[in-house]
Amino acid sequence: MRLVAAPAPRLAGDLADRVIVVDPGHQLGNHNFPRKIGRRVPAGGFTKPCNTTGTATDGGYPEATFAWRVARQLRRALIDRGAQVVLTRHSNREDRWGPCVDVRGRAGNAVDADLKISIHGDGSTAPDAHGFHVIAPIDRKPWTHDIFSDSTRLATTARQALDAAGFDRATYVAGGDGLDFRGDLATLNLSDVPTILVELGNMRDSGDAQVMTSADGQAAYAAALVEAVRRYLR
Numbered sequence: 604m605r606l607v608a609a610p611a612p613r614l615a616g617d618l619a620d621r622v623i624v625v626d627p628g629h630q631l632g633n634h635n636f637p638r639k640i641g642r643r644v645p646a647g648g649f650t651k652p653c654n655t656t657g658t659a660t661d662g663g664y665p666e667a668t669f670a671w672r673v674a675r676q677l678r679r680a681l682i683d684r685g686a687q688v689v690l691t692r693h694s695n696r697e698d699r700w701g702p703c704v705d706v707r708g709r710a711g712n713a714v715d716a717d718l719k720i721s722i723h724g725d726g727s728t729a730p731d732a733h734g735f736h737v738i739a740p741i742d743r744k745p746w747t748h749d750i751f752s753d754s755t756r757l758a759t760t761a762r763q764a765l766d767a768a769g770f771d772r773a774t775y776v777a778g779g780d781g782l783d784f785r786g787d788l789a790t791l792n793l794s795d796v797p798t799i800l801v802e803l804g805n806m807r808d809s810g811d812a813q814v815m816t817s818a819d820g821q822a823a824y825a826a827a828l829v830e831a832v833r834r835y836l837r
């Protein structure tokens with residue numbers, strides 16, 4: 604049932620009437636629910652485990668918490684600009700798990716979102732592996748053919764915004780241009796709306812970890828993603 608109140612005041616923000624899905628990767632408690640997290644779910648023509656525990660810094664700061672904090676700030680800033688924001692999880696707690704990657708993948712479909720952004724941190728142990736990369740879906744019929752070109756534009760726009768904010772592109776991923784295209788991620792494959800997954804930094808790198816665990820760093824990532832959304836929708 605949908606309650607209809609008096610017409611909402613029209614917000615002056617430049618994102619008024621936009622619907623944006625913000626998907627903070629993992630859930631803090633995933634590691635406490637191995638059976639639920641291991642259950643296989645549809646991933647776009649194949650199946651995958653529901654989710655993973657996510658990574659952490661060498662000091663133990665969890666990716667789930669990093670993603671949650673950036674997502675909350677991004678949500679706030681988008682709402683301030685008039686957007687309607689849908690989060691794929693509503694807590695960051697040790698006694699919670701999920702949602703699964705198929706649910707995350709479809710999160711923008713029913714609400715006909717303008718776009719969906721999944722927020723993650725990477726966990727590479729390769730020497731000197733640091734920096735961000737933006738993952739977009741490959742062009743694969745019937746799954747992502749419809750969103751491929753818009754998702755690619757969203758990805759390049761996000762890369763531009765992260766560049767402009769002063770973040771380094773990952774040198775350890777496909778070509779070092781800060782972009783990657785993948786067909787193995789349910790979070791991207793099941794979306795009917797333009798979507799990207801951002802690996803904002805490498806949590807196993809001490810320099811990135813310092814930025815990713817700091818309030819200033821998290822605010823800078825969120826601000827860059829706001830810019831990406833605005834430029835993409837302009």
Ligand SMILES: [Zn+2]
Nearest residue numbers: 628657723724
């Ligand atoms: Zn992740």
